[in-house]
Amino acid sequence: MEQPPVTMNRIPILDLGPEMNQLKPQLMRAVEDVLDTGTFIMGEQVKQFEREAAEYLGVEHAVALNSGTDALVLALLSSGIGPGDEVITTPFTFFATAEAISQVGAVPVFADVEATTFNLDLDQAAELVTAKTKAIIPVHLFGHPVDMDGVLELADRHGLYVAEDTAQAFGAEYKGRRAGTIGDFGCFSFFPSKNLGAFGDGGMITTNNAVFAERAAMLRTHGSKKKYMNELVGFNSRLDELQAAMLRVKLPYIDQWNEGRRAAADRYRALLGGAQGIVLPAEADYAGHVYHQFTIRVLDGRRDELKAKLEGKGISTMVYYPVPVHRLPVYRYLGFSLPVSERLASEVLSIPIGPMIDPAVQELVADSIIEALR
Structure with a gap:
């Protein structure tokens, strides 16, 4: 079936419609x-x-x-x-x-966590x-x-x-x-x-x-x-x-869908491989990653700026997680200082992905990221 043209204000972080x-x-x-x-x-x-x-x-x-x-x-x-x-x-x-x-x-x-995985x-x-x-x-x-x-x-x-x-x-x-x-x-x-x-x-x-x-x-x-x-x-x-x-x-269908997510992740890597100012998610050699999220790191304090610019173009993104758990009010009393998690919380940005995401949508997302960070 021919895909409808990609238009603005139509790109959610996850589209469950095709699956349904x-x-x-x-x-x-x-x-x-x-x-x-x-x-x-x-x-x-x-x-x-x-x-x-x-x-x-x-x-x-x-x-x-x-x-x-x-x-x-x-x-x-x-x-x-x-x-x-x-x-x-x-x-x-x-x-x-x-x-x-x-x-x-x-x-x-x-x-604390690894900055890569x-x-x-x-x-x-x-x-x-x-x-x-x-x-x-x-x-x-x-x-x-x-x-x-x-x-x-x-x-x-x-x-x-x-x-x-x-x-x-x-x-x-x-x-x-x-x-x-x-x-x-x-x-x-x-x-x-x-x-x-x-x-x-x-x-x-x-x-x-x-x-x-x-x-x-x-x-x-x-x-x-x-x-x-x-x-x-x-x-x-x-x-x-x-x-x-x-x-x-x-x-x-789970294996088929997970393979779709992996293929989408590979496309993002190809599209964003040369982009400046971001770090793409890692995949260790022992891992069979299933990309529940495709989460990039945005460097130089520009994460919120990039998020706003993408949302201005109708591209939904999410920050998982804006506050690490040890810094939430309920656990601050424990007194942990965990610099990697705290830095990641200010850098991470999850972009649209799913098992049936349209490659044209991914191209638009990637082009918009590259343009916004110039």
Whole structure:
């Protein structure tokens, strides 16, 4: 089908329209199937989605939940982490990563990040381990996997649990293994904008530990295995049947869509390779990046200027994240000074990307960036 001409005021940071148009008949059938069953909570669609996601990822157990935030909380609780414990993580992430640590009564300990991958600086993380440290949460930020060999070595040395925050990296690979299957837990989000997105909130825990899986499954249903026989104080954190049914429709396309994102990233690299004043995102040789975001660094204090100029041309951009978590009001009392994260927060700019983004749109975006920075 011929693409419509690119015009101004039509370039969102992510356009879900092509994806919806591709799958709308299948999605509508999936919704109708659920309506016909009359079962809307914890039915066959959830069970099937858990099995299919586990098979795709290559992991023994998948426990579907109502959000990626709850995935982090339930992973920590399932491993017995609570008040008095410390958990090392990154400050350059969405707030939920640290919030989950606080929700279970533990204390987040922030290590700075690498300026290239935006991921956890493992050398600094190693220096922060104390007798109170019980876990580490590496974040596969923007779809780029963390150096998991380094994470596991650190965890093994100190007896730490590893909960991978894989909210932005469904389908990403580390040395041929899927992100979210390497540590003790993988914590996934199906927020609509994610590479595998639902039509509302949704999340999942993955693990190869049957005891952890059983505990997480209990915690999501008010701490019970059997209805009205509550054994733990838990949560209402169930994935709806409708969301599971629609995620099942989308799951078979995830590799195709991730390859589309990788192709879009390659185009941006070709278009912006010679541009002055920006740094393009890195991809380590161990990583199978899935480009949830294509995030550039804008140097010389010109990020906000570039953002304004692009928005003036109808090109949407986002700053992920304008304030590193350790500098947010709720965590300032911890007193961390993390210069790389603080510098990145003033430089990063995510530009439009998606699995079906029109190459002509990318050319317009790239030309506009180059022109604005002259």
